[in-house]
Amino acid sequence: MEQPLHRQCHRGHPAHRRRRHGARLDPGAPAAPRHLPGVSAVAESDPKFISIEGIARRYPAPGGGATTIFENLWLQVPRGAFVCIIGHSGCGKTSVLNILAGLEQPSDGVVVVDGQAISGPSLDRAVIFQGHALLPWRSVLGNVAYAVSSRWRKASRAEVEERAKRCIDLVGLRGSEHKKPAELSGGMRQRVGIARALSIEPKIMLMDEPFSALDALTRGTLQDEVRRICTSTGQTVVMITHDVDEAIYLADKIVLMTNGPEAMVAEVVENPLPAARARDTIHREPDYYTVRNHLVDFLVARSRTFRDEKPQDYDPRHPPQVRLGAAPEPPPANTIPFPALAKGRE
Ligand SMILES: Nc1ncnc2c1ncn2[C@@H]1O[C@H](COP(=O)(O)OP(=O)(O)OP(=O)(O)O)[C@@H](O)[C@H]1O
Numbered sequence: 001m002e003q004p005l006h007r008q009c010h011r012g013h014p015a016h017r018r019r020r021h022g023a024r025l026d027p028g029a030p031a032a033p034r035h036l037p038g039v040s041a042v043a044e045s046d047p048k049f050i051s052i053e054g055i056a057r058r059y060p061a062p063g064g065g066a067t068t069i070f071e072n073l074w075l076q077v078p079r080g081a082f083v084c085i086i087g088h089s090g091c092g093k094t095s096v097l098n099i100l101a102g103l104e105q106p107s108d109g110v111v112v113v114d115g116q117a118i119s120g121p122s123l124d125r126a127v128i129f130q131g132h133a134l135l136p137w138r139s140v141l142g143n144v145a146y147a148v149s150s151r152w153r154k155a156s157r158a159e160v161e162e163r164a165k166r167c168i169d170l171v172g173l174r175g176s177e178h179k180k181p182a183e184l185s186g187g188m189r190q191r192v193g194i195a196r197a198l199s200i201e202p203k204i205m206l207m208d209e210p211f212s213a214l215d216a217l218t219r220g221t222l223q224d225e226v227r228r229i230c231t232s233t234g235q236t237v238v239m240i241t242h243d244v245d246e247a248i249y250l251a252d253k254i255v256l257m258t259n260g261p262e263a264m265v266a267e268v269v270e271n272p273l274p275a276a277r278a279r280d281t282i283h284r285e286p287d288y289y290t291v292r293n294h295l296v297d298f299l300v301a302r303s304r305t306f307r308d309e310k311p312q313d314y315d316p317r318h319p320p321q322v323r324l325g326a327a328p329e330p331p332p333a334n335t336i337p338f339p340a341l342a343k344g345r346e
């Protein structure tokens with residue numbers, strides 16, 4: 001479920017809060033690249049934009065004591081990066097995302113975003129969960145406009161609607177502005193959730209398996225849209241997925257988490273595929289199978305064994321950054337690339 005906006009409150013530094021919320025919308029004025037959906041932007045160089053510093057999550061164990069889901073977890077996400085986290089069920093991915101969102105407190109450690117330790121939910125961090133938390137009595141426009149007016153409380157109704165409509169356009173829902181959520185398909189509802197998240201210009205988009213409940217074709221279309229929007233606006237994204245191909249298509253960096261309990265970040269894989277990759281041809285990229293096989297091998301075997309077999313110089317503060325070589329690797333005989341699978345269903 002997407003975090004309802006009325007539950008998102010700002011608890012950041014007051015000066016920072018004034019800067020973000022005091023701004024009035026000016027639809028006529030030229031916007032900065034990050035602030036105008038669809039306009040190219042160069043990611044600013046800020047390698048520690050999100051800095052996860054030694055966080056832990058522990059729960060009381062049934063027989064007393066505590067179960068450690070993960071501890072001493074460190075990770076940095078540069079500004080403008082699209083990072084996917086993959087790992088087996090139960091390793092703690094959603095817990096990490098909830099801590100990033102400020103919805104859960106870590107048992108230890110801290111998360112610093114843009115130089116500020118986070119202490120609770122904020123409109124700076126939009127969360128899109130698997131489902132959606134649309135207000136059923138409001139139209140598509142009403143849902144998105146509600147988010148915009150929460151962000152810019154002094155904006156006029158016309159300004160709010162103008163921005164809301166631009167975001168609705170961006171996710172391909174022009175013409176459906178006046179429909180209620182009940183009149184929309186699952187994919188359309190998820191688009192409204194994305195439009196709503198984008199409309200508040202969050203510093204970070206946090207997505208927990210946002211496409212997993214959708215059929216393959218809708219999922220592919222929405223992946224394309226999210227990739228187009230995020231690359232063109234320089235949006236910083238942290239997304240959880242179980243889908244290796246989705247991670248390769250969308251992510252700049254792919255974080256591999258070992259199995260829990262006491263899960264670890266085994267490595268951060270730099271995606272070597274060109275930024276201009278396309279869904280239909282991605283499987284022809286020279287490094288595609290190298291990356292795919294590396295990720296699948298991790299999920300099949302190393303996610304289980306990494307703790308015992310990790311390199312001697314493994315340092316949780318600096319998880320290994322893996323850059324896979326350009327050596328072409330032939331696809332395994334039993335692997336059908338996902339675009340081919342998707343085409344077969346058309
Ligand atoms: N409130 C809670 N009390 C006790 N244990 C919990 C609680 N919430 C989560 N856990 C445990 O923490 C672990 C990590 O949960 P989390 O939801 O973060 O995993 P995940 O990697 O997102 O899994 P999935 O891929 O299935 O969504 C799980 O073993 C889960 O049982």
Ligand SMILES: [Mg+2]
Binds near residue numbers: 093094095208
């Ligand atoms: Mg989860």
